[in-house]
């Protein structure tokens with residue numbers, strides 16, 4: 259299933275994208291897309307509904323973050339070899355982990371806000387993992403059973419805040435609008451192999467990133483298992499699995515006000531954002 263939340267910010271309704279591509283309203287059946295709907299049992303109940311019998315949503319409403327109940331967003335750094343090289347950082351022996359503030363999340367097509375004082379605003383297309391159940395100390399073999407689904411995640415970053423202001427990366431990762439999620443949460447059953455997905459990103463129509471999740475250093479299963487040794491993962495938690503080469507930092511150019519970013523992951527849909535100034 260492709261689960262969505264649509265409507266104005268703060269008043270989103272639950273929905274799904276039917277096999278014919280139409281947006282359908284789920285609000286007569288569920289109060290939202292949250293922990294219940296992410297669980298195996300909740301997904302089963304939704305799957306039992308006939309999408310063609312659900313009311314069609316008129317027009318093209320705004321899409322919000324496709325699910326709620328995010329207790330944390332865990333970022334994996336330098337998870338593609340060529341990106342580690344362009345960042346002039348060593349290939350990690352274990353996953354590099356950082357946290358993104360949950361207040362950074364935004365709809366897939368909402369504007370990206372350039373923070374006050376920003377000079378190096380950068381893009382990062384990523385595969386997002388959405389956890390479906392409470393997870394601790396899970397083996398690599400069982401790790402993906404704990405995943406509710408996958409989504410496109412834009413790990414928007416401010417490199418000067420991240421790398422030139424001392425301490426850890428988190429200062430450049432958690433600003434408002436630095437975590438567009440969606441358009442859809444695609445449930446795990448529809449993603450046969452999360453390590454075989456093309457992912458790409460354009461700035462003003464020019465292709466900047468074009469790679470495959472096959473190039474990840476640490477696979478989704480390894481990452482979920484690894485993180486579960488250090489923290490409890492809860493339903494709705496998001497793991498952004500790292501970005502491939504082609505970011506602005508490697509190209510010596512950064513985002514400006516008015517720039518238009520488009521990005522997508524194979525089978526998971528596309529996002530489009532315009533850069534505006536934060537107030």
Ligand code: ZN
Pocket residue numbers: 333334335382384413498500501
């Ligand atoms: Zn990233």
